[in-house]
Amino acid sequence: MRREEVYGQLAKVNDPELDQPLTELGFIGDVGIDGNTVTVHFRLPTFWCAANFAFMMAADIRERVSELPWVERVDVQLQDHFFGPEINGGVNCGKTFVEAFPLLATDDLEELRETFRVKAFLARQERLLRSLLAMGWLEDAILGVRVGDLPGLPLSGEGTALVERYLAILKERGLAGDATAPAFVRPDGRPIEPLEFRATLARAQCTRLSVEFNSAFCRGLLKTRYGEGDQAMLGSSDRGHPERAFRRLVE
Amino acid sequence: MFKTDAGEELFIIDGHMHLWDASPANQVNKYGAGFIGCFYDYHRNLSPPEYVWEASLFQKYGPERMVKDVFVDGYVDMGIFQPTYLKDFYKNGFNTTEQNSALKQRHPDRFILNGSWDPRDGEAGLDYLESLVQRYRISGVKLYTAEWKGNSKGWKLTDPWAMRHLEKCQQLGVKNIHVHKGPTIWPLNKDAFEVHDVDEVATSFPELNFIIEHCGLPRLEDFCWIATQERNVYGGLAVVMPFIHSRPRYFAEVLANLMWWVGADKLLFASDYAIWHPRWIVDKFMAFEFPEDIRKEFGVALTLDVKKKILGENAARLYGIDINRQKKELAQDAVASMR
Numbered sequence: 001m002r003r004e005e006v007y008g009q010l011a012k013v014n015d016p017e018l019d020q021p022l023t024e025l026g027f028i029g030d031v032g033i034d035g036n037t038v039t040v041h042f043r044l045p046t047f048w049c050a051a052n053f054a055f056m057m058a059a060d061i062r063e064r065v066s067e068l069p070w071v072e073r074v075d076v077q078l079q080d081h082f083f084g085p086e087i088n089g090g091v092n093c094g095k096t097f098v099e100a101f102p103l104l105a106t107d108d109l110e111e112l113r114e115t116f117r118v119k120a121f122l123a124r125q126e127r128l129l130r131s132l133l134a135m136g137w138l139e140d141a142i143l144g145v146r147v148g149d150l151p152g153l154p155l156s157g158e159g160t161a162l163v164e165r166y167l168a169i170l171k172e173r174g175l176a177g178d179a180t181a182p183a184f185v186r187p188d189g190r191p192i193e194p195l196e197f198r199a200t201l202a203r204a205q206c207t208r209l210s211v212e213f214n215s216a217f218c219r220g221l222l223k224t225r226y227g228e229g230d231q232a233m234l235g236s237s238d239r240g241h242p243e244r245a246f247r248r249l250v251e
Numbered sequence: 252m253f254k255t256d257a258g259e260e261l262f263i264i265d266g267h268m269h270l271w272d273a274s275p276a277n278q279v280n281k282y283g284a285g286f287i288g289c290f291y292d293y294h295r296n297l298s299p300p301e302y303v304w305e306a307s308l309f310q311k312y313g314p315e316r317m318v319k320d321v322f323v324d325g326y327v328d329m330g331i332f333q334p335t336y337l338k339d340f341y342k343n344g345f346n347t348t349e350q351n352s353a354l355k356q357r358h359p360d361r362f363i364l365n366g367s368w369d370p371r372d373g374e375a376g377l378d379y380l381e382s383l384v385q386r387y388r389i390s391g392v393k394l395y396t397a398e399w400k401g402n403s404k405g406w407k408l409t410d411p412w413a414m415r416h417l418e419k420c421q422q423l424g425v426k427n428i429h430v431h432k433g434p435t436i437w438p439l440n441k442d443a444f445e446v447h448d449v450d451e452v453a454t455s456f457p458e459l460n461f462i463i464e465h466c467g468l469p470r471l472e473d474f475c476w477i478a479t480q481e482r483n484v485y486g487g488l489a490v491v492m493p494f495i496h497s498r499p500r501y502f503a504e505v506l507a508n509l510m511w512w513v514g515a516d517k518l519l520f521a522s523d524y525a526i527w528h529p530r531w532i533v534d535k536f537m538a539f540e541f542p543e544d545i546r547k548e549f550g551v552a553l554t555l556d557v558k559k560k561i562l563g564e565n566a567a568r569l570y571g572i573d574i575n576r577q578k579k580e581l582a583q584d585a586v587a588s589m590r
Binding site for chain 1: 282288292296402438441470501504
């Protein structure tokens with residue numbers, strides 16, 4: 001029960017670059033529960049994975065698991081990483097990024113985090129736009145879609161997962177409050193003008209390709225490094241989750 | 252040389268290759284072990300199974316093996332040695348210009364020998380660059396911005412001393428600047444793979460060519476944007492090419508984007524040997540065509556002419572190689588008799 005609760009919280013932590021949950025990516029290793037203390041081991045595809053993203057994931061793991069009312073202490077253990085000890089030491093003491101890396105960092109990670117949320121937004125939007133175009137939708141009709149129309153779009157299976165993911169990031173950015181607002185907007189909420197539609201899509205495609213290319217590379221490398229065993233799935237409660245359908249789509 | 256079924260010959264220049272020594276005897280610390288371990292995972296992950304080596308061979312394979320793999324079995328006519336020093340990780344360096352020059356001497360017409368410099372060496376770095384030009388007549392350098400040096404964990408092309416070195420390159424006629432954006436660690440709160448510094452130096456040094464290794468991946472969108480703005484920015488296809496085997500659809504999408512944004516005249520084939528063996532990459536690339544929907548959407552096709560450019564002509568142009576004359580030279584050399 002407690003284990004499932006922990007996995008439920010871990011499923012909310014995304015790799016910021018890949019925009020996918022750590023549980024889906026197989027980054028979560030052993031999870032230990034000892035009374036009110038939770039120890040989470042996690043591992044990344046390479047020894048050199050960017051330390052700033054690794055720190056974000058470690059900090060997010062700690063924050064999410066700490067939200068469970070019975071948890072008193074969370075111990076995060078990043079394994080086999082060039083800055084593993086520094087990251088674990090920093091996060092487990094509740095330090096900020098600058099506090100953990102006083103000599104290497106000039107600021108905290110909010111700007112970087114936002115940069116990658118924008119990329120995630122563009123990539124999610126592009127996938128959905130592309131599937132609508134593939135179904136024969138015209139640009140005008142697409143730009144006419146309202147936020148409130150999104151859940152009812154005539155998509156199925158994988159398409160439904162794309163809508164859910166797009167809607168979730170619209171909400172996260174505060175762009176889903178008004179059901180009559182245009183659904184397809186820029187990351188800051190400005191509308192996409194019809195004349196800019198194709199150019200916007202072409203640029204977003206490059207962003208989506210980067211994310212996917214990276215994701216494919218990372219999944220492959222993780223498998224190469226740690227084998228096929230997928231510990232993250234143990235006790236995972238996300239069966240039937242739209243992420244699964246999404247994953248089939250990008251694999 | 253790759254020969255098509257119709258008998259047409261393609262001259263092949265591998266734009267990025269190494270002869271490294273990453274054996275435990277040469278490793279300084281856990282970072283040296285971690286560096287080659289990471290390369291080995293790249294190798295195992297993306298190579299067809301019959302091309303996967305034992306770890307010990309991968310750590311150190313030696314010059315004979317390299318010559319056979321690349322020039323005898325791998326279709327490659329000429330290769331560009333891209334040194335990567337990493338002296339904080341490996342006692343004698345990972346592969347230096349001086350080490351590479353030994354094999355270049357044995358096969359002078361097969362290798363293009365590139366040098367390297369580090370802006371953190373300051374004045375001494377400028378002298379070193381000059382000595383490389385005098386000793387080896389290099390016309391290109393490979394820069395690795397993620398290299399550690401003492402307390403420093405990386406640098407940018409726009410750092411004042413990097414600008415001084417680029418100025419010197421321009422003066423000395425070292426025209427081809429290969430930039431490898433590894434995960435740069437300074438400043439740690441910024442995106443480690445960012446390529447925006449390329450934009451600035453490409454504008455400041457219009458006589459230099461900037462070849463961005465692995466096309467800025469995983470930041471393809473930034474690279475494509477910069478390369479459309481700057482006429483002297485090129486894409487090196489190391490790391491991109493091997494996806495042709497495991498992820499042909501992604502490979503097609505990425506290459507179509509590169510051809511559309513950057514152009515087929517500005518892309519250079521590279522195997523990144525010994526991470527990947529050029530033979531299977533060339534075989535698969537020659538057999539490759541874009542899926543119909545991609546061809547339509549981007550209006551690009553992988554014709555024989557495009558393949559010729561990517562596999563050799565573009566690099567030949569950058570390095571001033573007359574392919575017809577070079578073919579004649581190579582027909583007589585030691586490698587030709589091994590084929």
